[in-house]
Amino acid sequence: MHRSFEIIGKVMTVAAGIGYALLALGPSLSLFVSVISRKPFLILTLLSSTLVWLVSLIVLSGLWRPFLPLKANVWWPYTLLVLSSVCFQEALRFLFWKLYMRLEDVLDSFADRISRPRLFLTDKLQIALAGGLGHGVAHAVFFCLSLLTPAFAIIALAFVTIHTFSMVIAFEGYAKGNKVDQVIVPVIHLSAGMLTLVNFASEGCVIGVPLLYLVASLTLLHCGKMVWQRLIESRNQSGPTLR
């Protein structure tokens, strides 16, 4: 019944399957339960973000379908694949941000209409986080769900982290016009994609995976620093007025 299990050619126990899935998606699940499930709007953002990125993956696979299956053990078509996919997705991320700005305007005017405060900084950051989590989950499920293997689960975990937090960086970068943030996100995405190509070499994953995790932790650090700075800034701005 499950074609994926035929491909692996081994019997996978349910416990192992759940274990691998949790390996890839465990942190996202805890993020979901602690932050996203508290606010219904964030759940809706997560679902729409996952849908958008799934559609992007479908479009990519449709575009590449005539060229597949690629010859085995030849790595340069995969470079093209990763390059084109990353470019497409970064362009889509910009469009996604534009859509989000429109939504922010709608929400702000709605808040004015019912005389509630406008969106706080933390709200905007949370929406960006939900969007990024949707991106990460879409990729993890797409690449990892059919073939639940430990190797893939580990790689997927790194990618989930990268996608979740680079969305936050990207939104802030586009909103503030900060060139560094705007450029760093595609660079991170591209380098992460290219790093997985290292896995082609025999024993390549011994180098590739730790480097990937290095990129993921860099993303986390950069995002954390940026958010911390923004929060301090906004507190200094609004501190004296709120008592």
Place this chain on the structure above:
Amino acid sequence: MDRTQRPRSVLDSLGEELIGILTPVSICMFTVVLLVCLLNSDPFSSASFSSIATAAYSETDSDSPWDKLLGAFLNSLVFVAAITVATFLLVLLFYLRCVRFLKLYMGFSAFVVLANLGGEISVLLIDRFRLPVDSVTFSILLFNFSVVGVFAVFMSRFSILITQGYLVVIGVLVAYFFTMLPEWTTWVLLVALALYDLAAVLLPVGPLRLLVEMAISRDEDIPALVYEARPVIRDDSRLVQRRVWRDRRSSQNDDDLENNEVVNVVRAEEDEQRSEISVPLIERSRPESSETFLEGIGLGSSGAIKLGLGDFIFYSVLVGRAAMYDLMTVYACYLAIIAGLGVTLMLLSVYQKALPALPVSIMLGVVFYFLARLFLEVFVVQCSSNLVMF
């Protein structure tokens, strides 16, 4: 040093009603997928499921694709015709004000679904997991379960959580049995039902539209199985959830409220006796009323969002059938259906009239299923087998 209580942001409670209806739909779909995965692992043991939906043609593996397609068309035609007849019968009975008879029939059909279909699935599960249960205990438990279910569905003072739970269970049971139809028949049937729903609600002569107009003009409820999400009323400081949508209806202006209702008919079947039970189902959604009280962009509605059980059932059938292929298609179809449901609810708040809930979701779901099956799988296998990811 900190502010004591930050004013509540707009984001805290927006979209609550939508989540209130998405959660049970997701639970229903997830349960059906789980049942399909658990009970269908042995492809040779599936008995042939004969019902009115396979009356015209029963699919065998050796037929050519064209034969299968033709047979599926015939099956769907028969099924949709039967449903149309049943709905017109329902309209007639409602017109003649035999409401009591309808309510009794609904109770009877709920009991049959819970006892019969529930019993069959329980037996299959007991067999699969080798649970030690004797038949006397089993029949007592099943009987009690079904009777409580009938009461939950029909007594308005019952605890809302149990009512909602039983409605989801009924949806799961019927949906699981529909997934046992042959493959081509299922897909053509889903598309045919989506088209039927579109016609029956939007055409002036459609039975569902007549039913809805009669119910509005008499200001009555259609006796039907409807899932009602909890209505939410807000104080300034906290959320109070009460089931008061009936009271609210009488206390507010008629100008502000409009009932938008969609009725969807579903048929539950038993194998042995070949008898048919038709269960009418409604979707009703109230757009925003007074602005001082509530928030409305189309997400916040006063009172409850109600979704008919037929919609639950057919969404779950689609996802269950996708589960029989691969989990990737389940993921794609689930997102497509949720998106379709969101689009339908948004259209509802824009057009302010009765809209069918099936077509958008089913069409999106079918499209995504075939896209996933044709495109995604090859791509994923290519990347996964070489540990390439982006």
